Amino acid sequence: MAELQGRLRENIVVYGALFANVGIAIAKFVAAAVSGSSSMLTEGVHSLVDSGNQILLLYGQANARRPADATHPFGYGRELYFWAFVVAILIFAVGAGVSIYEGWLHIAEPEPLRDPMINYVVLTFAMLLEGTSWAIAVREFNGKRGASSWWQLIRRSKDPAGFIVLFEDSAALIGLAIAGIGVWASHHYGDPRIDGIASIAIGFILAGVAVLLAREAKGLLIGESADPAMISAVWMILDKRPQISAVNHVRTIHTAPDAVFVAISAEFIDDLPMGEAESLIEDIKRELKAHIPELTSIYIRPEKQADAVRQPPRA
Structure with a gap:
């Protein structure tokens, strides 16, 4: 029981992000179906990818705890780094790719505008959940930071789960702000293509985050020295x-x-x-x-x- 509690405490950042993203993804897809918003559909895909990423990180952490054997005399700890790299690829290929594609389709074939109220409700709900998850990640990160800057700690960190969630939640909050601006501007100016532009902007943000994560995960996967x-x-x-x-x-x-x-x-x-x-x-x-x-x-x-x-x- 104590070991289980210890693991839950250790993974509180990942579990918090997982529960938040599952709820947010469902709400966003419902809002996208009702309102026809491209940026809201993009945000739904974003949250769905994030949910899958957290599951992969938990899976990687579980496999990394396996004891050493004849085939892997130093244990399986670096398997977590492999799944962290997979997460970065998923964010780039699925999250960013779908976002940019959906945005382009919405610009090429704009859909008629519908009542945006449900989008605003869902975005507010998502901001609260993502903000809570982000605050948990920041609190855990600050507990390890000391006098170092965030970027210095990220570069030194050998546990990718913490900084992946921090990056994902930060990108999610920025994406929600862009989605909200896109929905508002589309209705304010009567031009649904603006919503598609917002979707593409979200895609580029996800691509940038994916590149940063891939760079850090690659270093860990190849092998980094101790602090x-x-x-x-x-x-x-x-x-x-x-x-x-x-x-x-x-x-x-x-x-x-x-x-x-x-x-x-x-x-x-x-x-x-x-x-x-x-x-x-x-x-x-x-x-x-x-x-x-x-x-x-x-x-x-x-x-x-x-x-x-x-x-x-x-x-």
Whole structure:
């Protein structure tokens, strides 16, 4: 029970966005059918795609928790990064593609204007739900941000679920504002093509968000190093050991959002017996795991290099 509660807490951003988007999608499709609004239909597709994206992220998180086995000795954590990349593709291909296509059709073959009141009601309802989901995402993000800017935290983040929801909700709020302006302008100026232009504008916003998400997801999928502060902590622990005469390199890679593999090449002092070297390696591993729990796999290789230079801890 405690584990289930922990997972619900961990995924509160994704669950909040999922419940909001399902309700909003239904309301938008009903409004689009009644009013004939292209931008409202586009917004319905947008919310439907977002709902599917949240389901994929939850699926990816569930698969990423599978334990390591012979086929995947470092576990399945990076599967989440694969599904994050799929989400970015879906936003671009389905969300942006359908929005631009629908907008173009509405410009080429404008539909007669109908009573926009239901659109305004649904847009207000959607703003409230999306705003709530966005506020949850911002609160969770701010809790991790510290002194960093949002963009710095997004670039450093190894958990794509949080920043994907933040990007999606931000794009959704902007899209709702554009849809509202499009519906109002279409009726104010008596020109239904304006609604189609609004739909195309929403599509371009989604395309831009998809490109940003794909860029971040690609980096995680290929493999990114740990946060500089974590690497610095590893260097500091190694520097305290007088038996180590030089550290050649410390290389890290995330195997999951909260799991890091570290490979250390170090030169030990010449008169250190083999037995003491083995004990030293085990001691260092225990100390690293105690101070940095995210280090799930630690590899330390004693290695002499004639040109090895002791590097200072990284800030």
